[in-house]
Amino acid sequence: MTSTDPLTQSDTRSALENLYRCLQDHLSIHQITNPVIIGIHTGGAWVAQALAEKMAQDLPMPIGLLDISFYRDDFSRIGINPEVRPSSIPFEIDDQHVILVDDVLHTGRTIRAALNEIFDYGRPASVILAVLVERNGRQLPISADCVGQRITLAPQQHIKLSGPAPLAMEIVSV
Amino acid sequence: MNPSLQIDANGQLQHFLTVEGLPKETLLSILDTAESFTSVTERDVKKVPLLRGKTVANLFFESSTRTRTTFELAAKRLSADVLNIPTSVSATTKGESLLDTLRNLQAMHIDMFVVRHGQSGAAHFIAQQVAPHIGVINAGDGRHAHPTQAMLDVFTIRRHKPDFGALTIAIVGDILHSRVARSQIHALNTLLAGELRVIAPKTLLPAAVESLGVRVFHRLEEGLKNADVVIMLRLQRERMQGGHLPSEHEYYQQYGLTAQRLAAAKPDVLVMHPGPINRGVEMSSAVADGPQSVILEQVSHGIAIRMAVMSMTMQKNAAENTAA
Numbered sequence: 001m002t003s004t005d006p007l008t009q010s011d012t013r014s015a016l017e018n019l020y021r022c023l024q025d026h027l028s029i030h031q032i033t034n035p036v037i038i039g040i041h042t043g044g045a046w047v048a049q050a051l052a053e054k055m056a057q058d059l060p061m062p063i064g065l066l067d068i069s070f071y072r073d074d075f076s077r078i079g080i081n082p083e084v085r086p087s088s089i090p091f092e093i094d095d096q097h098v099i100l101v102d103d104v105l106h107t108g109r110t111i112r113a114a115l116n117e118i119f120d121y122g123r124p125a126s127v128i129l130a131v132l133v134e135r136n137g138r139q140l141p142i143s144a145d146c147v148g149q150r151i152t153l154a155p156q157q158h159i160k161l162s163g164p165a166p167l168a169m170e171i172v173s174v
Numbered sequence: 175m176n177p178s179l180q181i182d183a184n185g186q187l188q189h190f191l192t193v194e195g196l197p198k199e200t201l202l203s204i205l206d207t208a209e210s211f212t213s214v215t216e217r218d219v220k221k222v223p224l225l226r227g228k229t230v231a232n233l234f235f236e237s238s239t240r241t242r243t244t245f246e247l248a249a250k251r252l253s254a255d256v257l258n259i260p261t262s263v264s265a266t267t268k269g270e271s272l273l274d275t276l277r278n279l280q281a282m283h284i285d286m287f288v289v290r291h292g293q294s295g296a297a298h299f300i301a302q303q304v305a306p307h308i309g310v311i312n313a314g315d316g317r318h319a320h321p322t323q324a325m326l327d328v329f330t331i332r333r334h335k336p337d338f339g340a341l342t343i344a345i346v347g348d349i350l351h352s353r354v355a356r357s358q359i360h361a362l363n364t365l366l367a368g369e370l371r372v373i374a375p376k377t378l379l380p381a382a383v384e385s386l387g388v389r390v391f392h393r394l395e396e397g398l399k400n401a402d403v404v405i406m407l408r409l410q411r412e413r414m415q416g417g418h419l420p421s422e423h424e425y426y427q428q429y430g431l432t433a434q435r436l437a438a439a440k441p442d443v444l445v446m447h448p449g450p451i452n453r454g455v456e457m458s459s460a461v462a463d464g465p466q467s468v469i470l471e472q473v474s475h476g477i478a479i480r481m482a483v484m485s486m487t488m489q490k491n492a493a494e495n496t497a498a
Contacts, residue, residue, distance in 0.1 A: 079489035
């Protein structure tokens, strides 16, 4: 890493607020009253937790955790992630409306892997993709339903989320 | 053994031949990876795509049901293709040498060999002969080692009693012929288990067994005192050539684990056995099926441990591909 450009704490807070509002609208437009929420390890899980807490009063929902290490498309190139942890989906997926949460949508490969893993648990009624940050650089035809903040970055720049409390984003150049 | 045969310059597992000499970090990373695979077996689709397109050959020169089946299941749950080659029907019985068998299988583009053999050092020999991209896993060689069994035992202990340093662990029975016991002792010592005991008649102990870092007991009741874990071993009748034991009946009288004897151990003691159990020889049915027994858990954990080791040894291809 050569340089960091911290986004302010309030940027992260307002991104989360935007995401929360978008989700509320999305759920009410589609008349979804009992969704489940699944965060992708690690950053997505933090965001999912924060969203679930915000929604807890109106719409309490069970939380799952997905570690997509076993579904990555680059195992034959980079091997197994040494920090892989068990996925934990403590509820039925069949016929559920799943809110899939990640911190950053970039190439789309993580979401591809997550969708594959979710379908190995069951057949959801729908999957809604919610991301805290959407950046440029998609390599697959995947787009988010709800976005907290859109950022355009140079290829060598990445967004790093730290958490779980408080959530804070920074832009890192590698 | 040359440790670099198992571990490459980056510390990644190349082959899994013995626990002996592997660093603690490697053993912990096997346990952690296995832990993450346990959730896979609880789902509807008990499969991940990690080894899709890889081919695993199970080469079993000795009979086995549990080990071979769990290796096969582990490979299938990783989406690999599996060839089972029981050597009783293979070309080795027609006079083909082991090396020729290997070369033929390599010509069929096998990516991994899982080997069980009656000769100590067989898997090691195979690992030295195969092409560099192939991983070799020892599923038991002679009296030498059975590393995946030891790891699944350690995994089972860790899930119930994670503080290894505080544990007293007793291994009971035929230590002399047991590759399982040897691998368990190496694994538990590397993971800094508190106190390791072996309990056996003198005729079933190897010479200088103390040098492995264990306390030796000849009386079961004494050795079981305050034990947190009791690991029973199978009497290996097929490896015994006379003189080791007066009779199985007498063995059970002295070393058979009964509920009454088990009372000497801690109240929450874990009772383990690598299987197959000889009921009424190593232990009573009441103990084997009792509340302290985790014997069937060991079987389930065998799949997760084998998935972990298989996926870890296939990573070396990963590193080479990146370099290319």
